[in-house]
Amino acid sequence: MLLSALYRYPLKSGQAQTLAESSVDALGLTGDRRWMVVRADNGQFLTQRAWPQMTQIGALHLPDGSLRLEAPGFASLNVPVPAADDALRGVTIWRDTLQVPDAGDAAADWLSALLGKPLRLVHCPAHRARYLPNGYGLNSDRATFPDGFPLLLIGQGSLDELNRRIGRPMEMLRFRPNLVVEGAEPFAEDRWRRIRIGDITLRLLKPSVRCILTTLDPATGQRSPDKEPLLTLKTFRSRDGDVVFGQNLAADGEGVLKVGMSVEVLE
Structure with a gap:
């Protein structure tokens, strides 16, 4: 498995910056x-x-x-x-x-x-x-302006499976991840608790709850008239009344992430 993409969102709900590498600390990617x-x-x-x-x-x-x-x-x-x-x-x-x-x-x-x-x-x-929402992470974990957690990871295999079910390709940026991992089976990230990328250990804390934002084309801002991908996600990714896709996580320590680094599952 490898880190296949890195994205930073300097302004909450603004456009993504595609990165080849980024420094990381307890607040996530630098400038995110x-x-x-x-x-x-x-x-x-x-x-x-x-x-x-x-x-x-x-x-x-x-x-x-x-x-x-x-x-x-x-x-x-x-x-x-x-x-x-x-x-x-x-x-x-x-x-x-x-x-x-x-x-x-x-x-x-x-x-x-x-x-x-x-x-x-x-x-x-x-x-x-x-601080992070109660019940998740460590007492020292904090975040700036994401919805709740410092980092978001999605497996490329998970998006590929979603696209197969929808019948047409959906852009990864509809889901606004920071890290994309390639080489794992669909939704393998649901089972991970700790991973290592380079010298950085990351804790997976909570599935990411998805909303109507995913129905927006990130390039045009136009909403999908058929409510995809949310409509299909609801058919097989509903958990306790929420629709989930991807995993929220936090980093232990500081370091640098680079596209192409290997990803190791520790737990």
């Missing part, structure tokens, strides 16, 4: 989901679930940690990392509330013009990351 768009009035986070036009936001993690925003018809904008303890804004992501620095008016104006609503851009420095 460190930025988030929120409503200006109440700090509630935005995602493609309700805002499919966010599929058109290019968001690049730059070497100094800053963010470059791009979108069709808009001039690109470089957003510097705000001071970690200045201009704090209260934000809500699912059941979590936290105080994080606001990225300033230029980014807010750019996003508000693009999406047609008063918005703000916020950043999550490492010391303001939130």
